[in-house]
Amino acid sequence: MNSKKSDWLILPAVCIALANCEKVGSQDISINDYAVRVATTMLDTTTTLGVWLKSNPNDTVSTVYPLYANDYSFCRAAIGHSSFSNHHTTRFAVFSIIPPAGEQLPADTLNPAEQLCRLTTILVETEEMDSVSALALDNQLAKAIDAKLGDHTEGTRLTEGTTTGWAGSRTWSRPRARIVLATVPGRTARKVILEAYTQTSAVTDNDFFTANWQQADRERADSGRETLVDADSAIAWSGLAYIATDLRTALAEIRRPKERSDTLRNPGADSALVRAVIATRDTAPHLDPAHQAATLFAADLVRYAAVPYPPPPGNAAGPLYDTLQSIITEAEVHGFDPQFAFARPWLWQAYELDSLGRVGHLAFVRLLARGFNDDTECAQSIDFYQAMIDRGEADIRRGDTDPMVHFYVAAAYKAIFDLAQSSPGDYVDSLPPKSEGETARVRALEHFRTALSSLRSKSRRREAWNQAARLLLRKQSGPWWFCADEDD
Numbered sequence: 001m002n003s004k005k006s007d008w009l010i011l012p013a014v015c016i017a018l019a020n021c022e023k024v025g026s027q028d029i030s031i032n033d034y035a036v037r038v039a040t041t042m043l044d045t046t047t048t049l050g051v052w053l054k055s056n057p058n059d060t061v062s063t064v065y066p067l068y069a070n071d072y073s074f075c076r077a078a079i080g081h082s083s084f085s086n087h088h089t090t091r092f093a094v095f096s097i098i099p100p101a102g103e104q105l106p107a108d109t110l111n112p113a114e115q116l117c118r119l120t121t122i123l124v125e126t127e128e129m130d131s132v133s134a135l136a137l138d139n140q141l142a143k144a145i146d147a148k149l150g151d152h153t154e155g156t157r158l159t160e161g162t163t164t165g166w167a168g169s170r171t172w173s174r175p176r177a178r179i180v181l182a183t184v185p186g187r188t189a190r191k192v193i194l195e196a197y198t199q200t201s202a203v204t205d206n207d208f209f210t211a212n213w214q215q216a217d218r219e220r221a222d223s224g225r226e227t228l229v230d231a232d233s234a235i236a237w238s239g240l241a242y243i244a245t246d247l248r249t250a251l252a253e254i255r256r257p258k259e260r261s262d263t264l265r266n267p268g269a270d271s272a273l274v275r276a277v278i279a280t281r282d283t284a285p286h287l288d289p290a291h292q293a294a295t296l297f298a299a300d301l302v303r304y305a306a307v308p309y310p311p312p313p314g315n316a317a318g319p320l321y322d323t324l325q326s327i328i329t330e331a332e333v334h335g336f337d338p339q340f341a342f343a344r345p346w347l348w349q350a351y352e353l354d355s356l357g358r359v360g361h362l363a364f365v366r367l368l369a370r371g372f373n374d375d376t377e378c379a380q381s382i383d384f385y386q387a388m389i390d391r392g393e394a395d396i397r398r399g400d401t402d403p404m405v406h407f408y409v410a411a412a413y414k415a416i417f418d419l420a421q422s423s424p425g426d427y428v429d430s431l432p433p434k435s436e437g438e439t440a441r442v443r444a445l446e447h448f449r450t451a452l453s454s455l456r457s458k459s460r461r462r463e464a465w466n467q468a469a470r471l472l473l474r475k476q477s478g479p480w481w482f483c484a485d486e487d488d
Helices: 003-009 031-039 049-055 112-116 131-149 206-238 241-255 267-286 289-306 318-329 345-353 358-369 382-397 403-421 434-452 458-472
Strands: 060-062 074-084 087-097 117-126 167-174 177-185 190-198
Touching: 049 074, 049 087, 049 112, 049 117, 074 112, 087 458, 112 117, 112 458, 131 167, 131 177, 131 190, 206 241, 206 289, 206 358, 206 458, 241 267, 241 289, 267 289, 267 318, 289 318, 289 345, 289 358, 318 345, 345 358, 358 382, 358 403, 382 403, 403 434, 403 458, 434 458
Parallel strands: none
Antiparallel strands: 060 074, 074 087, 087 117, 117 190, 167 177, 177 190
């Protein structure tokens, strides 16, 4: 490795895309040097805001999102100024709330943003200039970057609404990262922008959006499959071979990897589930409490995993839902009926029959997630969250160490914090006072930390970390699992 390249590579990773490090200062940089800096250094998404500010102490930190798309995970932007080829530039380094490997929360919470927020995007833009000058500068930069990265592709992978008015746009792609160069409209003239972003950025890149959505979908599916382990246990505890065979047939179909476009039903698996539910209805009342609880719980979990809610009209799962819910509720159910849509009577019975046993505990955790509410699975008032807190805290005082209990109690406390920061009518008319919200914030953090110490599910760990990080930053979000309005 030659010494010139080695010197560049050992510069701090945050000196990306003319990042105005102290080594650069305010001197004018040549176009070729500028292109080298952009083209030979990748965005390091492990770079925290604190590390960045140590290398860029003259930056201004802003809480205003500087890009052209909404970002739920936005934390801070570090803003710096420099120039190249006699053009003044402004640089925005965008930091988002992204969990680190291991989802560890910082012990020191004095400056949480500096520890929690990680680099995802750098946007550099020039001052405004006439169109001819802007396109000329765009072309010069493109040639210099081509020399380092290879030929660009014309256009961008950004959504059309994002790029309205753009001209001369080019893209250089790397795994999980891209560099975009273009001229864009200013207030009175045009300016040149150079943007480097990663797959973790909220920049509306079509390919990255799809990849992130697919990854989240896989994580949700993995999380759903993890909960089915409890169904396996309950089936074994029930000790009823003829019901177990049909439930396992249904479970095998539920676990089978499927494409989202795969909407065909498996008649054999559906028939097996119906037989198992009918057999459970007819047999469970004659069992001792422990076996009855296990049988009801197993059938409830498998039925809920197969068709949890009333499908849209015309959906192939509609008849199966109607049949199963009619058997379980002992009522004639057809499609969405508010009285029965979220009813899970067998889950409640399993809890009541075995409240201090292993099945009862598994049922308790699921009832806790729905605020021990008979009619809905989402919050319509503060009472929902208070029920979660009261039930969960009492269970923990009795010695329960299940991290999911801590997770749900933490989520309820955080919801009260979020409601305390909202306006009347946003969610509820009567809001908790700010002081109560701050107390809830502290309690939520305690429970999230406890949950993270032993949670195994990757998706749950990320959810717990993200919720806790927002609490550390005092960043309000929508209260957990609040029912959407009918118009939403």
